[in-house]
Amino acid sequence: xxxxxxxxxxxxxxxxxxxxxxxxxxxxxxxxxxxxxxxxxxxxxxxxxxxxxxxxxxxxxxxxxxxxxxxxxxxxxxxxxxxxxxxxxxxxxxxxxx
Numbered sequence: 001x002x003x004x005x006x007x008x009x010x011x012x013x014x015x016x017x018x019x020x021x022x023x024x025x026x027x028x029x030x031x032x033x034x035x036x037x038x039x040x041x042x043x044x045x046x047x048x049x050x051x052x053x054x055x056x057x058x059x060x061x062x063x064x065x066x067x068x069x070x071x072x073x074x075x076x077x078x079x080x081x082x083x084x085x086x087x088x089x090x091x092x093x094x095x096x097x098x
Contacts, residue, residue, distance in 0.1 A: 002033050002078075003088040010048070010091065014041045019088060028083035030062060031074040048091060063090040 004020040011017065022036035031054070038045045049056050054074065056062070062069045065079045065087050081087035 001085050002028055002036070002082060003085055004033065004037055005088045005090045007091065007093040009093065010044060013043055013047065015043075016041075021085075028078045029075050030069065030072065030078065030089075033078070033089055034074075059094045059096065061092045061094050063092060064088070 001021040002024050004022055006014065006016075006020065014020070020037065020041070022033060022040055024032045024036050026032060034049060034054075037048075045051055047057070048060055056070060060070075062072075064082045067079070069076075069078070077083070078089065079087070082089050
């Protein structure tokens with residue numbers, strides 16, 4: 001099981017109170033985690049990544065094990081601590097401006 005932490009507005013949309021757990025078949029990658037997340041919570045489709053291109057939306061960042069994974073290829077393996085469920089995969093809403 002992969003642990004996923006969403007920002008508050010996406011937790012409200014998905015009607016969950018805290019951390020989510022998703023089952024990923026095959027290697028644990030950003031793409032496979034987001035596929036499983038959108039399959040289990042269809043109301044999140046299009047909120048984290050574009051529905052057609054599957055590119056990360058602007059102002060959304062991905063973190064795991066204190067590393068920014070936002071610009072990593074979507075099919076890169078996630079850290080072992082995330083794949084084993086020890087550490088969560090974080091979806092963060094970024095803020096712009098001064």
